Amino acid sequence: MGKLYGIGIGPGDPELLTLKAYRILREADVIFCPEKKAGAGSVAYEIVKGLLEGAGAKIVPLVYPMHYSGEKLLKVWEENGEQIAACLNGGKTGAFITLGDPSVYSTFMYTLPYIEKHGISVEVVPGVPSFCAAAAASKTPLAAWDETLTIAPVRGSSGEDLGRLLRENDNVVLMKPSADKAALLSAIRENNMEDRFVLVIKAGTDEEILIRDIRELEQYDIPYLSTMIIKHR
């Protein structure tokens, strides 16, 4: 009935794929690549394509519009599930690639039931999340001993929520800090955490940048693929 692997390809450096992800991508009949709109291209595919030389998988883009919600989103999942099932018809093996780890802010886990209902067996292959790459790049421990680590997206947070997040947690990872830079700057300043943050842009790639200075942060146009680590202690 076909088998699908949901694969975390890690934060961006092709060498940070796992041996398992690499093997499956080389062996797969079909590789499904999410993109934001039809023809936009897949960030995940750009990362792995250099590893696929000589391998024979068919590349199938799947559109996952990021601004959909409710019924419209369910319909996309339904349709993508059908498309995956159709492509794997006849016992083929597929790989659905996602940035970072499939369990961490990826829609893959939510489309899973829409794939399984067609009788396709699904296995999830974990990957290196972006915040681990950001911690490695900046040599920052994310958590130790009895400390907690809280991961939160900046979107959806108001300034007050962000401030409380910083005050009440030992270690905080902020995903998508570009979503509300003004609120982020205020929250850092109001909680006197100017010396306790690092912003990591494109961790583990040739374009990696670390920012630890609040004035530099203020002037910088934070790109989408960025992670901030803030340590209380």
Add this chain to the structure above:
Amino acid sequence: MGKLYGIGIGPGDPELLTLKAYRILREADVIFCPEKKAGAGSVAYEIVKGLLEGAGAKIVPLVYPMHYSGEKLLKVWEENGEQIAACLNGGKTGAFITLGDPSVYSTFMYTLPYIEKHGISVEVVPGVPSFCAAAAASKTPLAAWDETLTIAPVRGSSGEDLGRLLRENDNVVLMKPSADKAALLSAIRENNMEDRFVLVIKAGTDEEILIRDIRELEQYDIPYLSTMIIKHR
């Protein structure tokens, strides 16, 4: 002056090493393997040793007693830093292996300054954390949309702290749930979360076990390498 890679080897399945970790381990002159006491053996080394066939690295165990703290712990870091520097003398390349990811509850990040002060250049190579493997094994999303994810060790938590943790966070990963099973069971029951948890034992290995039933959990002797995921919604 020597170079040291601090390498996350992932949750336990040798195939979950990254391509980069694999390459460095195959090329290294020395591999440093943490163990809890002298002669106890290294869990991390057991995971990677099958991948090292034909590679020529010298294997050096480093003792990191888990119950040390304060001055005694600093002395261990100091001594291990010296031993690493001595082994890498003459421009050798070393790899220090840690379970999961080096930034997540690993002492490696804390010994880093004790290694760098000998003039050794250190690079951290991120790995797949155990909780991502647990999420993959149980097909559980750790976080999505504007949800937060909180990672906390059970050790050091009283029952009341655990209860608050479960009430106040969208998604919680509990590391080392074996540390206080009674408190954990109470916190789950008192917060009516009997249907919202999964315990994953030895995720991604042949001995993997998933427990979702509170009565089964009650009777089960939770081993050390376990992770619990609890979802509020």
